[in-house]
Amino acid sequence: MTDHGARTGRGTARTGTPGSGTLAKERPLRAPEARRADALHPGAWWVWALGLGTAASRTSNPLLLALLIVVAGYVVAARRSDAPWARSYGAFFKLGLLVIAIRLGFTVFLGSAIPGTHTLFTLPEVPLPDWAKGVQIGGRVTAEGLTFAFYDGLRLATLLICVGAANALANPARLLKSLPGALYEAGVAVVVAMTFAPQLIADVQRLRAARRLRGRPDRGLHGLVQVGLPVLEGALERSVALAAAMDARGYGRTAAVPARVRRITAVLTLGGLLGVCAGSYGLLAAQGAGFGLPVLGAGLAAALAGLRLGGRRSVRTRYRPDRWGVRAWLVAGSGVAVAGLMIWAASADPAALAPGVVPLVAPELPLWPALAVLIGLLPAVVAPVPVRGGPAPGDPADRTAAPAAPAASKTKKTKELP
Template identity: 75%
Template sequence: MADAARPRRPHRAPVHPGAWWLWSLALGTAATRTTNPLLLALLIAVSAYVVATCRPSAPWSRSYGAFVKLALAVLLVRLVFATVLGSPIPGTHVLITLPEIGLPAWAQGIRLGGEVTAEALTFALYDGLKLATLLICVGAANALANPSRLLKSLPGALYEMGVAVVVALTFAPNLIADVQRLRAARRLRGRPDKGVRGLLHVGLPVLEGALERSVSLAAAMDARGYGRTARVPAAVRRTTAALTLGGLLGVCAGTYGLLTAEGAAYGMPVLLLGVAAALAGLRLGGRRSLRTRYRPDRWDARAWLIVGSGVAVAALLALAAARDPAALHPGVVPLVAPALPLWPAAAVLLGLLPAFAAPDSEEPS
């Protein structure tokens, strides 16, 4: 009786998966604007808190830990390369001296071994931490955005490519789940599940299950008319190809202009024109798709808040990098401890808004 009288929590529609991807990519963009380890650690903490608050209990949402491990591996490889291959950063604080191997004249600029300085390792740490933060932000998007719902939200022109990407992304989680299930079954039967023998007895059923799922997926796609397209006039097809190709070229040219000092004047207009042309091409290309959408995800106020918080973080860190580059890119020669700039740190904290705007908003699947 008490449970019946307890008020139920009102159901909230899940957030649009595109909002999570835009939020994560905006945080990754912010990470590329700084090498300050304190700001990068703050970005990692923000993404981890949002993932812990908003991540659903679904198999595809457990990829965040794998991306964290991948980021740590990238950071370790960067430090190993700086130790073994040397660094162009001069330094006076020698930590260790490795045996140096002489290289031929054509390999000038590369050395194996020699002195390892604290300045070189610190520079490698800052540089590797930036890439690691970018990978962790991408992992947050994978843990928060449902891949099947993201596929449903794609334009019709990208549907076939999106299906291939989703199938490829969900193959690894299903494979890991099958391995865990079979190993647990062998342990319950008192059979070995480790070593070469256990791997052989587990690997064959896993491959057999993967093949059966592939055949079932192919049959289901064929029964649903996958790949069937509508007939459109030749002029529309040519216009679609011209707009899409021209838009992609415009995006590349505009991005290059924004990254170089000489193209700062034309970079943004060309980028906007390229994006507009590409979107028009995708819209025209969607006429060839005959599929319909059942209960399409809506872009509501929470999605705007999530995207806006990420864009604000990226924009404010880009502004801080332009106004105070020394604070966002601490030097290593001379070797000094990095300081935490206050207002850029406060800007990074704006990325926590999704944790309060959409807690537990995703439905398990």
């Protein structure tokens, strides 16, 4: 028999159909395709995005904020799938632009508390009574006030864009599977709320494309009414189907646990969540970095203990749970590293991360914080590559094909005649 394959050295791979004997050229090691077996844990994407958001909350430097937006956008473009929920990043980006516009509009029409000497224009000022001192409608608009408003709006927009990156990269259905049993009911509500907006956007795009193909208007008030009614009807049908599916699967069924365990669980969970809130506020505040981390750690420990005890009430099981592998640690660690380095830079050199507007000076890009932000690009290299044009990993349509069996030999055996 002839050998239809050949062994390759390290760094080579076989391409083509099995048994073709075609060898690929040597190529460097790269991330695998995001199938069910090696798909990244959705919690890693959220840890990475929250790390970038924490870094954005520590600075008002527009150059660093723009770099964070570029990092998040590049990772989304490199590792986003074709699922409907993965198309929500553009909506969050537009929402960030709207936040900046609203923040600038408030400054123009309601004034700013930042004193300035560079007057751009003056609006008619509305006189207010004495009890409304400190409130201004119209008046002088300065470059310093607009600059401060732009910095503040850009920081909030960056936070929204980081959250949008997590929504576009993390599969909400697989994220629900990874939640502890005590948070299953609340997790279902959150996941349904998170998936409603992307599905709504996909329905609007589909209906507008269908109306354009039929030569009907899809813009203006008339087009909005004609598109809005089918979208709302489809959302209602999905809600009824989801309710029926949840009822058929016994949603809300719990097991009986002792009253003492329930009380201990409630105390640990509530106390832990309060500690997490206080620690998070300490990390985000400018003066609370000292007590924020210990309080956050103690709160997380208490909350995890409460959630573990509360999981006894859940009677559901997990089918093929997601694994937190090495790639998930690298993705989550890159976000944590960006957040930690930015917190350290904010305490070491606060002037570089918060450029002043009085007097009005051009912001400068600090070297070490910029290099720290670039660590957030690591998921674009180590995260599994999404399969374009196919189902997302974890979806019902995703079925990892088994390797094909080798073709049977068509040679016939002949009997020996006596």
